[in-house]
Amino acid sequence: MSTDAPHNPQQFPAETALTPLRVGAVNYLNSKPLVEGFDGSRVAEGTRLSFDLPSRLADALAAGRLDVALVPVFEALRQPGHKIVSDACVASRGPVRSVKLYFRTEPARVRRLALDEGSRTSAALSRVLLGRRLGVEPERTSLPLGSGLADADADAVLLIGDRAMLQDEAPFHTVWDLGAEWLAETGLPFVFACWCVRTPLPDGSLVKELERCRDRGLDSVEAIAQREAPALGLTVEESVEYLSQNLKFRLGPQERQGLARFRTECEKQGLLAPNGAAVDG
Numbered sequence: 292m293s294t295d296a297p298h299n300p301q302q303f304p305a306e307t308a309l310t311p312l313r314v315g316a317v318n319y320l321n322s323k324p325l326v327e328g329f330d331g332s333r334v335a336e337g338t339r340l341s342f343d344l345p346s347r348l349a350d351a352l353a354a355g356r357l358d359v360a361l362v363p364v365f366e367a368l369r370q371p372g373h374k375i376v377s378d379a380c381v382a383s384r385g386p387v388r389s390v391k392l393y394f395r396t397e398p399a400r401v402r403r404l405a406l407d408e409g410s411r412t413s414a415a416l417s418r419v420l421l422g423r424r425l426g427v428e429p430e431r432t433s434l435p436l437g438s439g440l441a442d443a444d445a446d447a448v449l450l451i452g453d454r455a456m457l458q459d460e461a462p463f464h465t466v467w468d469l470g471a472e473w474l475a476e477t478g479l480p481f482v483f484a485c486w487c488v489r490t491p492l493p494d495g496s497l498v499k500e501l502e503r504c505r506d507r508g509l510d511s512v513e514a515i516a517q518r519e520a521p522a523l524g525l526t527v528e529e530s531v532e533y534l535s536q537n538l539k540f541r542l543g544p545q546e547r548q549g550l551a552r553f554r555t556e557c558e559k560q561g562l563l564a565p566n567g568a569a570v571d572g
């Protein structure tokens with residue numbers, strides 16, 4: 292084969308294989324293993340990876356400012372044009388540690404709920420659990436990223452991501468770890484985020500790169516924890532445990548079952564229209 296084969300238009304049409312992609316990933320510790328060693332040049336020259344809050348990634352994908360993004364799974368279910376493109380994801384089977392609902396009162400008495408601005412999935416999951424278990428449908432407000440638990444006077448406050456792992460739980464009436472509560476309720480894992488597109492990818496190179504990064508990330512948990520933990524105020528040990536025990540990064544058959552069940556529960560609570568987008572990637 293000639294050495295200039297990659298530039299031969301018959302083998303690699305320029306409009307497909309050479310399309311640079313705008314890729315967006317979540318800027319929390321939980322997503323670092325998914326993008327470990329990401330190399331855009333393996334996809335197409337000019338492919339870029341940027342980081343943001345999950346809710347903002349969802350808005351950017353919907354508006355066409357990103358081509359591929361790690362988005363809250365609730366958006367993948369809610370937006371008809373979204374398609375899951377990879378079996379790399381952010382999930383848990385039981386306690387997740389970084390998605391917590393802090394109650395200032397008995398859960399059955401919650402009237403006002405403040406929801407972390409970064410979240411879409413856990414915001415819906417909070418409503419599903421409160422509605423299903425207790426028949427509670429609270430009034431909702433958004434908790435901006437710059438605000439903490441002390442700034443919200445709601446009866447319950449949802450926090451996700453790194454900051455949810457740093458809170459003192461002692462002052463609260465009850466704290467729910469939503470991964471643990473979902474498992475107790477359904478016996479299933481819970482999927483928080485997955486890689487989605489709105490328009491089909493030009494070729495399989497990005498999907499391959501995302502899976503390569505995830506596998507490399509899972510082999511590098513210790514190094515990721517050492518690199519990231521100090522700036523987050525977490526210990527290396529708790530970060531290793533979080534990344535290797537609490538979180539799951541493969542969308543397997545049980546995770547897909549958990550995802551399908553979440554859609555059903557969202558439909559029952561009126562958060563999603565029946566027969567929404569397919570969840571099978």
Ligand SMILES: C=C(O[C@@H]1C=C(C(=O)O)C=C[C@H]1O)C(=O)O
Nearest residue numbers: 345363389410411412413452483
């Ligand atoms: C486990 C987490 O999953 C996140 C939760 C999300 C949500 O609630 O919408 C979205 C992306 C994930 O990164 C977390 O943030 O702690």
